[in-house]
Amino acid sequence: MNALRRLPSVDHVVGLLDGTIDLPHSIIVHQARQLLDELRRTPDAIPSHEQIAALLQQRLQHLVVPSLRPVINATGVLLQTNLGRAHLSNAAQLALHQHAGAASIEYDLEKGQRGERNHHVTNVLTQLTGAEAAVVVNNNAAAVLLLLSTFAVGKEVIVSRGQAVEIGGGYRIPDVLRQSGATLVEVGTTNRTYARDYEAAITERTAMILRVHTSNFRIQGFVHDATLDELSAIARKHHVLLVDDVGSGSLLDVAQFSLTKEPLVQERIAQGADLVCFSGDKLIGGPQAGIIVGRAPLIQRLIAHPLMRAIRIDKLIMAALHATLQSYLSGRACAEIPIWQMMSTSLDNLNQRAQRIHAQLPSHWHVHPCESTIGGGSLPGDTLPSFALVRPHQAPQHLAHQLRMGTPAIVGRIAEQALWLDLRSILPAYDESLITRIREIESA
Numbered sequence: 001m002n003a004l005r006r007l008p009s010v011d012h013v014v015g016l017l018d019g020t021i022d023l024p025h026s027i028i029v030h031q032a033r034q035l036l037d038e039l040r041r042t043p044d045a046i047p048s049h050e051q052i053a054a055l056l057q058q059r060l061q062h063l064v065v066p067s068l069r070p071v072i073n074a075t076g077v078l079l080q081t082n083l084g085r086a087h088l089s090n091a092a093q094l095a096l097h098q099h100a101g102a103a104s105i106e107y108d109l110e111k112g113q114r115g116e117r118n119h120h121v122t123n124v125l126t127q128l129t130g131a132e133a134a135v136v137v138n139n140n141a142a143a144v145l146l147l148l149s150t151f152a153v154g155k156e157v158i159v160s161r162g163q164a165v166e167i168g169g170g171y172r173i174p175d176v177l178r179q180s181g182a183t184l185v186e187v188g189t190t191n192r193t194y195a196r197d198y199e200a201a202i203t204e205r206t207a208m209i210l211r212v213h214t215s216n217f218r219i220q221g222f223v224h225d226a227t228l229d230e231l232s233a234i235a236r237k238h239h240v241l242l243v244d245d246v247g248s249g250s251l252l253d254v255a256q257f258s259l260t261k262e263p264l265v266q267e268r269i270a271q272g273a274d275l276v277c278f279s280g281d282k283l284i285g286g287p288q289a290g291i292i293v294g295r296a297p298l299i300q301r302l303i304a305h306p307l308m309r310a311i312r313i314d315k316l317i318m319a320a321l322h323a324t325l326q327s328y329l330s331g332r333a334c335a336e337i338p339i340w341q342m343m344s345t346s347l348d349n350l351n352q353r354a355q356r357i358h359a360q361l362p363s364h365w366h367v368h369p370c371e372s373t374i375g376g377g378s379l380p381g382d383t384l385p386s387f388a389l390v391r392p393h394q395a396p397q398h399l400a401h402q403l404r405m406g407t408p409a410i411v412g413r414i415a416e417q418a419l420w421l422d423l424r425s426i427l428p429a430y431d432e433s434l435i436t437r438i439r440e441i442e443s444a
């Protein structure tokens, strides 16, 4: 009990603050009271008054300084889910600014009346994919949920056993099906599923054949999958829907960079999928979104579903997505969209950048070849050659922490008792900031 008496009063702690905090007095007092209440519960470990004031200062800082901060992604994972996946193009960033005020998201400027919320990217998406119609929702997980909720409630959905997968973050295809009220019918085996397996499973309760891209793992060896052409023929014959969740869903062929082919949305449509869904922020390289393209009457039913209201995108995402898609239309995606810039940059170019930066860093830094990965649940196991700035250190975690806590925050990776900053995942525009931050830390 004596220890508790050592606790200062609220007024006393507040008086000890250094006075630099730009918050109303009532909030500071509230936070101080909360802190003192918490300390009262551990009477054996009461800190000094100065330490308590420092703790309070820290809490107040956390209130005003955002924990969501811009990061230079030096991890070498080009689409880092924890770092917000795709880096937006300049055009998409500009679009975010331009549409931050009022925008005609659901207003027809020509007619001067309420307009269609969904039509803004429809023309571009149908042009790019060859599909009849399109709709965009919050993310691809929401797209799958909407597809199942619209077409498969109380019915059966046929999925290959090798595709009843977990995408990440606890998102599992069997669970999503259950959640939406559809019944999963698994066919084939983990490694081999034939077209005849699907056909044999069709009953009068079947609503859909669902294909799911195995985005984040690869099985090799004695494997077989039914082709989309085969499935399309079966789906048509039995009047069930063929839905293809292609995950990343690319509009450009990654094989041009010696990477394993990812499904091309336009090919899947051409091969007869009724509906194809994919993410906006994986290989499309835009903002977080779930894009569904396919046959017009089906898209109409999706738009009319009550769930649509809960998972629709706002004007900012719409504007950024439109700007991103424009780069594909104009044929300049590799030059303008960061994920494609990162993938298409030559090794020579990365080496030159590394050497130029290296020349401006203290002598403990080296340039080493390394391997970048695509990430974001795309191209598992595939790597692209790259160059990294490497700093051997007794405690690389310490250095990594310093770089993370600065402005801009820099996130690298630790390997072989060194900190690695992979240049392929960093846009050249950030090279100067990188140099400045490293020099600041090294000279401290």
Ligand SMILES: *Cc1c(COP(=O)(O)O)cnc(C)c1O
Pocket: 139, 140, 141, 142, 144, 167, 212, 213, 214, 215, 216, 245, 246, 247, 248, 278, 279, 280, 289, 290, 376, 377
């Ligand atoms: C990534 C992925 C999803 C989830 O997409 P989000 O846009 O992250 O919601 C769903 N299905 C597949 C096959 C994926 O690869």
